[in-house]
Amino acid sequence: MGDPGGLDIVIAGGGTAGWMAAAALARFLEDGSRITLVESEAIGTVGVGEATIPQIHNFLAALGIAQAEFLAATNATFKLGIEFGGWRAPDHSYIHAFGATGRGSGLIPFRQLWLRGRAEGFADDFGAYSPNGVAALAGRMAPPSPQPTSIPDLVTAFHLDASLFAAFLRNYAEARGVRREEGRIVNVEQHGPSGSVTALQLEGERRVAGDLFIDCTGFRSLLLGETCGVPFEDWSHWLPNDRAIAVPCASSAAFRPYTQSLARKAGWQWRIPLQHRTGNGHVYCSGAIGDDEAADILLANLDGAALGEPRPLRFKAGRRAQAWSGNVVALGLAAGFMEPLESTSIHLVQSGIARLLELLPREAEFAAARATFNRVTALEWTQIRDFLILHYKANGRVGEPYWDQLRAMPIPDSLASKIALFEEAGAIVRDEGELFTEEGWGQVMIGQGLEPRSWSPLADTIPSGELRDYLATLVHAYRRKAAAMPSHREHVASLLGLSSMKEPA
Numbered sequence: 001m002g003d004p005g006g007l008d009i010v011i012a013g014g015g016t017a018g019w020m021a022a023a024a025l026a027r028f029l030e031d032g033s034r035i036t037l038v039e040s041e042a043i044g045t046v047g048v049g050e051a052t053i054p055q056i057h058n059f060l061a062a063l064g065i066a067q068a069e070f071l072a073a074t075n076a077t078f079k080l081g082i083e084f085g086g087w088r089a090p091d092h093s094y095i096h097a098f099g100a101t102g103r104g105s106g107l108i109p110f111r112q113l114w115l116r117g118r119a120e121g122f123a124d125d126f127g128a129y130s131p132n133g134v135a136a137l138a139g140r141m142a143p144p145s146p147q148p149t150s151i152p153d154l155v156t157a158f159h160l161d162a163s164l165f166a167a168f169l170r171n172y173a174e175a176r177g178v179r180r181e182e183g184r185i186v187n188v189e190q191h192g193p194s195g196s197v198t199a200l201q202l203e204g205e206r207r208v209a210g211d212l213f214i215d216c217t218g219f220r221s222l223l224l225g226e227t228c229g230v231p232f233e234d235w236s237h238w239l240p241n242d243r244a245i246a247v248p249c250a251s252s253a254a255f256r257p258y259t260q261s262l263a264r265k266a267g268w269q270w271r272i273p274l275q276h277r278t279g280n281g282h283v284y285c286s287g288a289i290g291d292d293e294a295a296d297i298l299l300a301n302l303d304g305a306a307l308g309e310p311r312p313l314r315f316k317a318g319r320r321a322q323a324w325s326g327n328v329v330a331l332g333l334a335a336g337f338m339e340p341l342e343s344t345s346i347h348l349v350q351s352g353i354a355r356l357l358e359l360l361p362r363e364a365e366f367a368a369a370r371a372t373f374n375r376v377t378a379l380e381w382t383q384i385r386d387f388l389i390l391h392y393k394a395n396g397r398v399g400e401p402y403w404d405q406l407r408a409m410p411i412p413d414s415l416a417s418k419i420a421l422f423e424e425a426g427a428i429v430r431d432e433g434e435l436f437t438e439e440g441w442g443q444v445m446i447g448q449g450l451e452p453r454s455w456s457p458l459a460d461t462i463p464s465g466e467l468r469d470y471l472a473t474l475v476h477a478y479r480r481k482a483a484a485m486p487s488h489r490e491h492v493a494s495l496l497g498l499s500s501m502k503e504p505a
């Protein structure tokens with residue numbers, strides 16, 4: 001039973017997950033709960049994880065962090081979406097851009113109008129109807145308009161420096177009373193009959209006791225996995241990539257306001273532009289390619305000089321069968337891992353924290369909260385998993401063994417039925433609580449080259465000439481609006497209070 005003045009909450013691990021949890025709990029728990037975070041500088045953090053999705057704004061706003069302060073503290077840049085290069089064919093690329101694509105009419109989703117326009121031969125590329133995608137490729141960025149306009153504002157996320165982000169959150173959390181204990185956890189004490197965790201033993205014979213433990217110890221999953229024995233659900237038969245090699249490089253002149261995900265022989269490469277460098281990594285399948293070749297591919301495809309030695313990382317796709325067991329809740333890599341193809345891991349930390357805060361009772365009796373947390377978390381992870389598998393299942397790289405195998409693999413029924421629905425007549429239904437919208441699914445399905453056999457009859461209710469004019473008007477309006485925006489570099493400079501930002505030589 002916790003102290004009537006709140007709970008003793010112990011966060012194990014001080015990577016992105018640990019410090020996000022510490023900052024949010026310190027900001028929102030005003031019931032006298034005491035928060036302690038234990039981390040070990042000798043072990044360190046995973047140090048990657050630099051691309052986010054738009055929901056990051058909710059996290060920063062909830063913590064009262066201003067955008068300009070955040071940008072300066074984390075060397076962040078804006079992200080309008082992800083370019084998938086070479087997934088459909090070696091020389092093809094599309095953008096999964098945030099925000100809407102086009103504008104539907106009444107009950108008719110825009111995607112249906114576009115499918116008909118394409119069949120009649122007058123539609124542009126689907127991406128030409130995305131305000132975000134058009135601005136991204138033009139290297140533009142603009143804040144929301146002060147007045148409502150007929151063209152939607154850009155929907156943004158950030159690229160950020162992972163180490164600076166954790167340091168920034170640490171300052172925030174410590175300023176709000178979070179106590180930090182430096183040192184390696186050498187043992188986890190449990191209460192015999194219940195199995196509840198009672199304390200962490202640290203090197204140097206220190207002990208940190210608590211009512212609730214948040215496991216943010218990374219891939220090791222020291223509390224939830226190792227101590228509580230919660231099994232790992234292995235998803236590597238759907239997502240077989242199990243290694244990455246990461247290296248930063250000097251910034252390129254492009255200063256792209258989007259992440260790049262470029263398909264390679266047996267995996268894909270990310271490029272994440274920050275203010276001071278570009279983050280790069282090659283995610284690959286060790287069964288299909290050797291480590292040396294993977295490193296060579298990465299180093300041959302940097303768009304600036306490498307800064308430091310490439311760093312190898314190993315992982316397995318999947319998740320712990322329950323994210324909350326007894327009095328241990330896992331966040332971040334301790335809860336599971338899905339490759340960063342759609343930049344979802346930091347978001348999963350954020351949504352886990354929000355769910356925990358929403359459900360956390362006043363006293364250390366968690367049974368109902370735990371059951372609900374586990375049910376909703378499982379659903380959230382499997383929905384994202386399906387979206388990631390779609391990228392591989394629908395690849396178009398015929399004749400390459402790794403990609404051929406992925407195209408042929410059996411997929412979860414939940415994804416198979418989504419694909420079947422889309423192939424019938426372009427319909428997409430977002431499941432309850434699902435992170436990715438119909439817009440996101442549509443961009444990836446169309447971008448990867450899935451072909452519906454037909455379109456909704458609703459789209460036939462507009463006369464052909466009108467539809468042609470409407471599609472053309474949208475394309476021109478989005479291009480015009482993007483052309484009038486400042487460049488991404490100018491926009492970041494202005495938020496930082498600089499007259500300009502130096503371009504790389």
Ligand SMILES: Cc1cc2nc3c(=O)[nH]c(=O)nc-3n(C[C@H](O)[C@H](O)[C@H](O)COP(=O)(O)OP(=O)(O)OC[C@H]3O[C@@H](n4cnc5c(N)ncnc54)[C@H](O)[C@@H]3O)c2cc1C
Pocket residue numbers: 012013014015016017018038039040041043044045046047048049050051052162183184185186216217218219220222244246281313315331332333334340343344345346347
């Ligand atoms: C290759 C790769 C690319 C990624 N890219 C993205 C991306 O673009 N976007 C995104 O959202 N996510 C991405 N992620 C995921 C993202 O990096 C993580 O979700 C995020 O960094 C959170 O990590 P963490 O805090 O859970 O773990 P870690 O950073 O590993 O932190 C673990 C912490 O636990 C501590 N610890 C462990 N054991 C002990 C012990 N015995 N005693 C004391 N302390 C201990 C460590 O010291 C450390 O502080 C990526 C991950 C990988 C592997």
